[in-house]
Amino acid sequence: MxxxxxxxxxxxxxxxxxxxxxxxxxxxxxKNLPPGPRGWPLVGNLVQVILQRRHFIFIVRDLRKKYGPIFTMQMGQRTMVIVTSSQLIHEALVQRGPEFASRPPDSPIRLVFSVGKCAINSAEYGPLWRSLRRNFVTELITPTRVKQCSWIRTWAMESHMKRLNSEAFDNGLFVEVMSSCRLTICSILICLCFGAKISEERIKHIESILKDVMLITSPQLPDFLPILTPLFRRQMREAKELRKRQMECLVPLIRNRKAFVEKGQNPNSESEMVSPIGAAYVDSLFGLEPTGREQLGEQEIVTLCSEVISAGTDTSATTAEWAMHHLVLNQEIQEKLYKEIVAAVGKDGLVKEEDVEKMPYLDAVVKETLRRHPPGHFLLSHAAIKDTELGGYSIPAGVHVEFYTAWLTEDPDMWSDPGEFRPERFLEGDGVDVDVTGTRGVKMVPFGAGRRICPAWSLGILHINLLIARMVHAYKWLPVPGAPPDPTETYAFTVVMKNSLKAVILPR
Structure with a gap:
C-alpha cells in the first residue's frame, strides 16, 4: 500500500x-425503520454477511423467519429495506407504484456504463425515464413492430436448428443448450437494435463483452463503503478499459446504420443492413432528445442498445435452458408438449409465431419454468421518491428497497407442492389466471411489476416459446447416458445452471 x-x-x-x-x-x-439484525460499528451488517460465506439469498431467508416480511439491513453506508411478502410487494409496486418507482444512487463503476444513468433500467423516476421508456415501447414492442420484424426471428430460428444439427453431428448426438440459445437470442436482439445481420463470431464477441459489463457492474465493496472507492482505482481503470472495448465493438454498427438511414438506402440481403429504415431501434435514437438531456450521442446510444441486448439475452436463454432441463428429466411432459405442437402445425409443419399463441400447454410449461426458476431472486433495486411508509414502518427517500420475489414462488401457502415442476397447475390448479405482470395480485413476478416492469416482457416470452416449440418439434430430448442433468443453481446476472445442460437429441 x-x-x-x-x-x-x-x-x-x-x-x-x-x-x-x-x-x-x-x-x-x-425513526421506525423496519426491524433488522444489529450491526457492527462502522460497517453495519456487511462483515457479518461476508463472514457467513453463504449466498445473500440464504441469509435473507433466515432473516425473514426472524424479523418477518419486511426488515432492514445496514450494509456499510447503504441502508437496505428488504420486502418479501406478496401483499407488501403488490402495495408498493402496483397500488402505490409511483412512490416506489425510482432508483437509488449508482456506484461510480455503474455510472461509467450508464453515462450518468441514461438507461431505462437505471434512470431515476422522472422525465428522462419516461422519454426513454416511451420511445422503447413505441419503436420496439408494439404489435405492428413485432409483426414487421418477425422475419428476424424466422432467420435466427433457422440458424439455431442448423447449429443444433451440426453440433449433434460433431459431438455424437448431444448438444449444449445454453450456448446455442444465447447466440440465437443475442442475434435476434442485435438485428432488432441495429437492423443488421452479422457473423456468429462477431455476435459472440459482442455477447462476451456485454457479459463482462454485467459482471463488472455487479455489487462490490465500494458500493457499500463509498469512502473506500479511491482504494479501488485498478477496478475503475478496468471498467474504463472495458467501456472502451464496448464502444469499439458497437459504434461501427451505429455508424453503419446511421449512414444507411441518411442515404435513404433500401435493405439488401447481400449487405450488413437488412431492416428497412425505421424498423431498427437505433433509428429512433438518432434524433431523440429525451426530456432533460440534449440529443443522444454515441455514448448514450451504446448504453441503451447494450441494455436491450444484455437483459433480453440472459433472461430468455436462461429460462429456455431451465425449461429444457425439466423436459429432459420428465419425458411425459415433453411428449405431451410435442403432441400439442403436432396438433397445431402437423408433424412436418413449421412452428410460427402465431402458432405458439395457440398452445396452452406450452404457455403452462414456460410459466411453470418462470415460477420454479425466476430469472432473479430480487428485482432491480427500487427507491422511494420521498419519505413514506410501508407495512407500518418508515421508508426514507433514496434507501435501497429490495423486493425478494423468489420467496413468492416457494411459499406453500400460495402454491401446492411448490418444489414440484407441474405445468398442469396453470391449466387447472393454483396457477390458473395467475397474472405474471402482478397487476391483479402478486403470486409470481418474473419481470417485475408496476411502473418498472420489464417493458419487453411479452417479447421475451415470444422468444422463449419459439425456441422451445421449435426444439421439441424437431427433436426428442434425452439425458446424456451416465450424466443426468444437474439442477444445481449458481448466481450470475440471472440464476443459471451451475453446469450447463447437455442433452442427446434424436430427430423426430
Whole structure:
C-alpha cells in the first residue's frame, strides 16, 4: 500500500468513525425503520454477511423467519429495506407504484456504463425515464413492430436448428443448450437494435463483452463503503478499459446504420443492413432528445442498445435452458408438449409465431419454468421518491428497497407442492389466471411489476416459446447416458445452471 492509499484509508476510517458516532447519537435518520439484525460499528451488517460465506439469498431467508416480511439491513453506508411478502410487494409496486418507482444512487463503476444513468433500467423516476421508456415501447414492442420484424426471428430460428444439427453431428448426438440459445437470442436482439445481420463470431464477441459489463457492474465493496472507492482505482481503470472495448465493438454498427438511414438506402440481403429504415431501434435514437438531456450521442446510444441486448439475452436463454432441463428429466411432459405442437402445425409443419399463441400447454410449461426458476431472486433495486411508509414502518427517500420475489414462488401457502415442476397447475390448479405482470395480485413476478416492469416482457416470452416449440418439434430430448442433468443453481446476472445442460437429441 503506497502513501496515498494509506492517507485515504486513514481519512476514510476517521470519516466512518464520525459517521457512526453521529448515527449512534441521532439514530441516523428517520425513526421506525423496519426491524433488522444489529450491526457492527462502522460497517453495519456487511462483515457479518461476508463472514457467513453463504449466498445473500440464504441469509435473507433466515432473516425473514426472524424479523418477518419486511426488515432492514445496514450494509456499510447503504441502508437496505428488504420486502418479501406478496401483499407488501403488490402495495408498493402496483397500488402505490409511483412512490416506489425510482432508483437509488449508482456506484461510480455503474455510472461509467450508464453515462450518468441514461438507461431505462437505471434512470431515476422522472422525465428522462419516461422519454426513454416511451420511445422503447413505441419503436420496439408494439404489435405492428413485432409483426414487421418477425422475419428476424424466422432467420435466427433457422440458424439455431442448423447449429443444433451440426453440433449433434460433431459431438455424437448431444448438444449444449445454453450456448446455442444465447447466440440465437443475442442475434435476434442485435438485428432488432441495429437492423443488421452479422457473423456468429462477431455476435459472440459482442455477447462476451456485454457479459463482462454485467459482471463488472455487479455489487462490490465500494458500493457499500463509498469512502473506500479511491482504494479501488485498478477496478475503475478496468471498467474504463472495458467501456472502451464496448464502444469499439458497437459504434461501427451505429455508424453503419446511421449512414444507411441518411442515404435513404433500401435493405439488401447481400449487405450488413437488412431492416428497412425505421424498423431498427437505433433509428429512433438518432434524433431523440429525451426530456432533460440534449440529443443522444454515441455514448448514450451504446448504453441503451447494450441494455436491450444484455437483459433480453440472459433472461430468455436462461429460462429456455431451465425449461429444457425439466423436459429432459420428465419425458411425459415433453411428449405431451410435442403432441400439442403436432396438433397445431402437423408433424412436418413449421412452428410460427402465431402458432405458439395457440398452445396452452406450452404457455403452462414456460410459466411453470418462470415460477420454479425466476430469472432473479430480487428485482432491480427500487427507491422511494420521498419519505413514506410501508407495512407500518418508515421508508426514507433514496434507501435501497429490495423486493425478494423468489420467496413468492416457494411459499406453500400460495402454491401446492411448490418444489414440484407441474405445468398442469396453470391449466387447472393454483396457477390458473395467475397474472405474471402482478397487476391483479402478486403470486409470481418474473419481470417485475408496476411502473418498472420489464417493458419487453411479452417479447421475451415470444422468444422463449419459439425456441422451445421449435426444439421439441424437431427433436426428442434425452439425458446424456451416465450424466443426468444437474439442477444445481449458481448466481450470475440471472440464476443459471451451475453446469450447463447437455442433452442427446434424436430427430423426430
Amino acid at each position: 503506497d502513501l496515498i492509499d494509506l492517507v485515504i484509508l486513514i481519512s476514510g476510517l476517521i470519516f466512518l468513525c464520525l459517521w457512526w458516532r453521529y448515527s449512534s447519537t441521532t439514530g441516523g435518520g428517520p
